[in-house]
Amino acid sequence: MNKEPLHRVSARLAAIAPSATLAVDAKAKALKAEGKPVIGFAAGEPDFPTPRNIVDAALQATEDPANYRYSPTPGLLPLRQAIAERTGGVDASQVLVTNGGKQAVFQACAAVVNPGDEVLLPSPYWTTYPETIQLAGGTTVPVEGRFDNGYKVTVDQLEAVRTERTIALIFCSPSNPTGSVYTLEETRAIGSWALEHGIWVITDEIYEALVYDDQQATPILEAVPELANQTIVLNGVAKTYAMTGWRVGWMVGPTDIIKAATSLQSHSTSNVNNIAQRAALEALTGPQNAVVDMREAFDRRRKLIVDMLRQIPGFEVPVPEGAFYVFPRITGVLGREIGGVVPRTSAELAEIFLDQALVAVVPGEAFGTPGYLRLSYALSDEDIVEGLTRLQNLLS
Template structure:
């Protein structure tokens, strides 16, 4: 290949999703009859609820669903997401603060694209989901790992974040319950991190995809519920994949300040346009 016909250096540097790679290997071994238990992809062990499937089946009867729909999502779904955000994250938002995406992963990608400029640093508590650093780098940002081990219950402290902060720090990724460790920050720990972000004007990208999957009476308190004032600099990422056993339906969303969501919708209008309408109606039912 000649230099002129070479591939993009940015894209060539991105690693394949380790999660999907291991998941594909596990499925291949299962197909061969091997007794494999996979801890790769976060896949609920129950089927999508019947009423959700029924809603999709009903949506197939309406020819309007075979046409383009708004890039930012069906109005009814954006309203439903706003209601869920109030119910589960304690934050009152309008439907125009919601952008429906092709799965939670696209929401993660678009969030970084919207807030980062070349050279911006993102504090990334470690261990972390393998997509975060790649999505940061695709937005020309620099991931800065902040490690917390088992003795700390895999939860970073404000002291650690402050030690890692520089004049290039633009954002922090906050994930509770954590993927992959499962650790849940206490309300007090969550509040501390929110106040730190407020003090330093740092964006918060909070991935709440696992917020409803907690056990033994533990509740994951959203960072915008802990400190409502931080909502103006927070983007919430979520989707139907985990809570409703809809990983293959590919419906996620992002919630945030109006200007940020307008930018995300503009990006999506060129990137993918609308999410599959049938899947969106299934998500409304969920």
């Protein structure tokens, strides 16, 4: 008789939830494949094509036989030098090129978090953060970014939950999912607090180029340079250059951390695709006019989506200052009958939108904040108008 294994899936992986944003996007795309006119506000993905100069650099790289071989795990030296220059004040040896931003997040947590450590995580938060903390054996300590404070946390809030087990803070500005941007003063205060208490800062700056209304997204190391020895900077080309599918991110940090993360990557994925690295090098060092054009389009769409959402009774809609998301509070809609159904949660409301209006949004539960919705405005003006007109009609 064959004996069954002691268990099928490890407890470590069984505890990990799939990405809620990708799940909603996958369902929307499946409905589209069936011929249904779904409007998707779920994915955090620019709808623009990758700029032509970047694509041409990749095509040229396919003709170089050197790119057909393994390359150094940390990344191609010219790319690491370009990242170091962009980050400022660091050496190429402090850079590790990763397979997208998610690998950078995972490896940053793996590098500094031990079992039992606590990681402070401002909410609303990107869905991947708590899962990577858990995989590293840490405990997520949510810190609520309140609606009336633009979804941003304060030093007083962080200090209130700090314990002897607090090892790190994840900091994201501009924010996914809210679009909030911390001011220089706010960033400096948080960085100084982390420095005082010996807390690692894992700062996700992947939306750094997408800010509006004369806002400035100040890197935390620019605000507090003394924090460099306990900060890991995460970034990538996905959002700024419409390169989500190219899968090139990076982490920048102290040499011992980068060395440890490089060892981990050498046993998991090794080097990032060489063609994609060459494309990323062109993105960072080539013309930046496409970035300006995309930001202007996002700004126009930002104003459009906020205006249309504010016309829906029960929606409270702050104006996002960065990224390409809007995060309205929708508790005023819950408990009302909509198309014969009474939603009690934002998750139920999102299901109604998809089922009855063919509009895909992500409920706040995915970001640790029930009672809210995230809508991306990284889609065409026409789709924004069509999708929100459907919601206005459904809720009128």
